[in-house]
Amino acid sequence: MRDKPSVLLVEDAAPMAALFQQYLKDEPIELSHVDRGKAAKTFIAQRPPDLLLLDLKLPDISGQEILQWIRRQGIPMSVVVITSHSSVDVAVEVMRIGAEDFLEKPVTADRLKTTVRNLLDKTRLQHLVNDIQSTFERKRYHGFIGSSLPMQAVYRIIDAAAPSKASVFITGESGTGKEVCAEAIHKQGPRAGRPFIALNCGAVPRDLMESEIFGHIKGAFTGASAERKGAASLADSGTLFLDEIGEMDMELQTKLLRFIQTGSFQKVGSGKVEQVDVRFICATNRDPLEAVAEKRLREDLYYRLHVVPLHLPPLRDRSEDIIAIASYFLVTYAKEEGKHFAGLAPEVEVILCHYGWPGNVRQLQNVIRNIVVLHEGKSVKAHHLPPPLNTALNEQEIKQLAQPHPQSAGGAHPENTAIKPLAQVERETIEWAIESCNGNIPRAAALLEVSPSTIYRKKQAWESDY
DSSP states (O other): OOSSOEEEEEOSOHHHHHHHHHHTTTSSSEEEEESSHHHHHHHHHHSOOSEEEEESOOSSSOHHHHHHHHHHHTOOOEEEEEESSOOHHHHHHHHHHTOSEEEESSOOHHHHHHHHHHHHHHHHHHHHHHHHHGGGOOSEETTEEOOSHHHHHHHHHHHHHTTSOOOEEEEOOTTSOHHHHHHHHHHHSTTTTSOEEEEETTSSOHHHHHHHHHEEOTTSSTTOOSOEEOHHHHTTTSEEEEESGGGSOHHHHHHHHHHHHHSEEEOBTOOOEEEOOOEEEEEESSOHHHHHHTTSSOHHHHHHHTTEEEEOOOGGGGGGGHHHHHHHHHHHHHHHHTOOOOEEOHHHHHHHHHSOOTTHHHHHHHHHHHHHHHOOOSEEOGGGOOTTGGGSSOHHHHHHHHSOOTTSTTSSOGGGSOOOOHHHHHHHHHHHHHHHTTTOHHHHHHHHTSOHHHHHHHHHHHHHTO
16 A cells, blocks of 8 residues: 555656756655646546646646546546636636636645645545545435445535535525425524425515515505515424525515514514524525626625535536436336336446436436336336437446456356455455546446445555555
């Protein structure tokens, strides 16, 4: 095993690279250097470092492209971006993509060493936490299904945030389960037995939104034939979930901010101030900082609500959960529709794991319901899949990815095969899966039903033994 943590420096300017190497020469690290983006990707794919020091301006490909590739592949490492072309926009962008820190040239020796030490300490502690918590991984959590590392992180944040009254700001693409997440926070906390009121700010006409939130008295406006309670009153002692918060009118955002700060409000048309005890959770499928910059979301409201941020990963970033989710929906809808579907054919599992799922879990849910409603059978076959899944992979790709391992039960007879140590069998199986997926580790991980980071850690351990 590797005795020292590894650091990869990606810097095309030789004098600057030499300076950084001089700064770090006494640090207890294994420091490597490449001067091109393609060389960096090759190095990372073969032996992922613990920490990457990444220049943004490279001769062949940009540092942002490398960072995006790392995150898409699910490679577990910390990344520090170092550039002389700094700006607030660039800093925000690389931090959003996944960089842990952003350093502007010229970088002092103390600043660089402190950053490297802090992030390597964080990585070491995270490995310890992951090793401990891997024993307690959850496959189901309230309304969520999934045991992948991204979802385990979500579960842990919910565990920590639920007992508090602090507001939670959920972000994530459409269909990732933001309302499911809000309900999980509510059910996991001390308000579980109290009301959970959800309001989609993007689905209510703007002129009715204030009444939806605060209610109105009789005669407050045309059509107000009776007094009506709003979401604020209905959520008293419980939780109020405001979805798509950025779609709310700016004037109403001012009233909402006052309500959050004081817990008091007035119904539309009323002069009476009412007081309630509400826990706030909000969500958006857009970048909230962009909404603030575009004046669609009040900055003071954003910071008031953005106490505990929680990002839900898209389904493509937790592909190892796809089959479990699909199987759950299949059994559920088959029971509802009186059908006999009980499982997925191997080629269907391959297709589902390799599809990009732009609509996330909601899209997968609709696909499974479509299949159950329109077809009959015990197992879902490839011809049951609706567009665009029925053309996601060609027949040759499906056969290649779905074929059994040559050393599995379908291969050589046990009597003619020497018994191998379990660790060797595991390594051969993983390496075969990676080769079958043309080096795509996330795809191999999905087929093996493990996290991509698990494969990267094992590859790192094997290579460091040499």
